[in-house]
Amino acid sequence: MKPIKLCIIIFSIIILSACTSEPGNIDKEEAINIPLAVEDAKTTALPSMPEEANIMEEEEIEISVINLDSEEAIKNYLIGEWITDKETLSDYALTSSDINCNMIIDEDLNINLFFYNRYTDETIGDYQGQISFDRLDENDDDELFDLISIDLGDANWPGGDYLFLHRTIFNGKRVMSLFPTGNGNGIFDLLADIDNFEYAPEEILFEKQTGEKSDERPVEEAEFYAVYWGTGKDGNSLWLDEVQWTPTEEYDPDALYPTRMTLYQDDFKMSTLYGIAKEQISHIFINPMYPGEVYFVETDKEGNIIDFEDAAFKEYIRIINEP
Numbered sequence: 547m548k549p550i551k552l553c554i555i556i557f558s559i560i561i562l563s564a565c566t567s568e569p570g571n572i573d574k575e576e577a578i579n580i581p582l583a584v585e586d587a588k589t590t591a592l593p594s595m596p597e598e599a600n601i602m603e604e605e606e607i608e609i610s611v612i613n614l615d616s617e618e619a620i621k622n623y624l625i626g627e628w629i630t631d632k633e634t635l636s637d638y639a640l641t642s643s644d645i646n647c648n649m650i651i652d653e654d655l656n657i658n659l660f661f662y663n664r665y666t667d668e669t670i671g672d673y674q675g676q677i678s679f680d681r682l683d684e685n686d687d688d689e690l691f692d693l694i695s696i697d698l699g700d701a702n703w704p705g706g707d708y709l710f711l712h713r714t715i716f717n718g719k720r721v722m723s724l725f726p727t728g729n730g731n732g733i734f735d736l737l738a739d740i741d742n743f744e745y746a747p748e749e750i751l752f753e754k755q756t757g758e759k760s761d762e763r764p765v766e767e768a769e770f771y772a773v774y775w776g777t778g779k780d781g782n783s784l785w786l787d788e789v790q791w792t793p794t795e796e797y798d799p800d801a802l803y804p805t806r807m808t809l810y811q812d813d814f815k816m817s818t819l820y821g822i823a824k825e826q827i828s829h830i831f832i833n834p835m836y837p838g839e840v841y842f843v844e845t846d847k848e849g850n851i852i853d854f855e856d857a858a859f860k861e862y863i864r865i866i867n868e869p
Contacts (some may be wrong), residue, residue, distance in 0.1 A: 609758045612712050612720075612815065617679055617691055623712065624651045624677070624694075628722065628752040631664060635738055636749035636806060636838050645670055645737045649752060651677060657696060661736045670736055673698050675705055682709065682727070682802070694724065696733060706732025708750075709807060713838070716775045716785040716817035718757045723838070724750040725804045749806040751838050762818040764849030771857055772843045773810065774835050775817050782827055784835075784851065787817040791840050791857055810840055823850040830854045 613619045628649040634640045644665055650658045655677040661670035675698035679691040696705030708724040715721070725748070726732050735746040765788070772786035789810040801808075822830055823846055830851065835841075842860050844853035 609715060609760065609816070610756075614712065615690060620679060620691060621653075621655060623722075624655070625653055626651065626754050628754045630737065630750055630752050632751055632837060634836055635747040636751060636836075637738075637747055640836055641738060643737050647734070647737060659698075659733060671703070673701050673703065673733060675699060675701070680707070693727070698733060703733050703736070704731055706730070706734065708732070709803065711807065712815060713751070714773070714775060714787045714812070714815050714817045715756075715758050715760060716787070717778075717819070718755060718759055719753045720756050720758070721775065721838075722752045722754070723807075724752065725807050726750075728804075748804060749838065760816045760818060762816055764818055764820045764845060766845055766849040767847050769842070769844045771810070771840055773812070773817075774839060774841055775837050777835075778819050783819050783821045784854070785817045786820050786841075786843060787812060787815065789840065793858070793861070820845070821848075821850045822854075823848075823852045826850075826852050826854075 612623070614623060628651070629646060630649075631646045633642060635643050644663050645661055646664045648658075648660045648662075657675050657677050659671070659673045659675075661672070662668060663670065675696055678695045678697065680693040680695050681689050682692050683689055692709055694708045694710050696708070698705040707727045707729055709727060710725070711723045713721040713723050724734070726734070726746070731746075734750050737750065738746045770788050771791040772788045775785040775787060777784060789812045791810050793809065820843075833856075840857040842853070842855045842857050843851060846852050
């Protein structure tokens with residue numbers, strides 16, 4: 547069982563974050579996440595790298611511009627070897643998972659999905675199929691493709707249809723999110739308890755090694771929201787991508803896009819490695835951190851983290867303490 551605090555976090559996420567954004571909050575270009583170029587920096591001034599932690603881990607490789615404005619561009623983005631290996635699923639309960647999935651997509655859009663237990667190496671399933679592209683609004687041929695359809699042929703599991711986003715680049719890896727459209731079961735239900743599909747993931751986070759590395763520097767003396775993607779090799783630094791957190795207060799059953807797809811907006815889709823102030827290290831690491839989740843961040847004059855809190859939990863505490 548998770549700590550009592552996590553129960554509160556779950557409750558607050560249900561209240562504040564499980565509500566789906568209005569369709570007007572995200573247009574089709576935003577939905578399929580088409581970065582035009584890596585050229586617009588964050589609005590806050592970026593200082594030099596703090597000396598407190600040696601957080602540049604490897605030699606930097608130039609970052610390619612992510613462009614998903616055509617079928618060919620989407621295909622080129624998908625080709626390669628991806629892995630999802632998260633210990634918790636991106637669902638409302640942050641359900642634990644022991645299952646990894648290796649996904650290989652070739653130039654002909656053939657797909658191989660290999661599921662296995664990360665602790666015992668037990669094979670859960672090995673599937674081959676084909677990817678095709680479609681549109682959420684199938685009646686609008688002028689819209690860009692925003693759906694990935696996986697056909698597994700005669701396999702004992704359906705492939706499924708998934709909206710997708712390019713999420714970020716961090717520590718030499720690209721992150722892509724897949725969002726089940728809700729049209730029945732899908733192959734990635736295997737990441738959850740196969741006897742309890744209530745806990746099927748709402749967002750599947752895949753990573754692909756590319757060697758790309760951001761040269762962004764931590765923002766100093768600032769408060770902002772950011773998505774946590776991982777911990778640095780030194781164990782005392784965090785990969786964070788600053789975002790605009792956009793939770794909604796009312797559930798919309800007719801919303802066009804899934805809740806987690808509109809939970810935040812990110813115009814720069816690039817993560818920065820932040821050191822943690824020495825006196826705050828033990829305090830910050832006392833609580834679990836979940837890749838892909840939004841946190842409130844405060845930094846000191848050297849750009850080191852001095853406060854790091856789950857965004858939904860912090861908002862919940864603010865609300866219950868209002869007069």
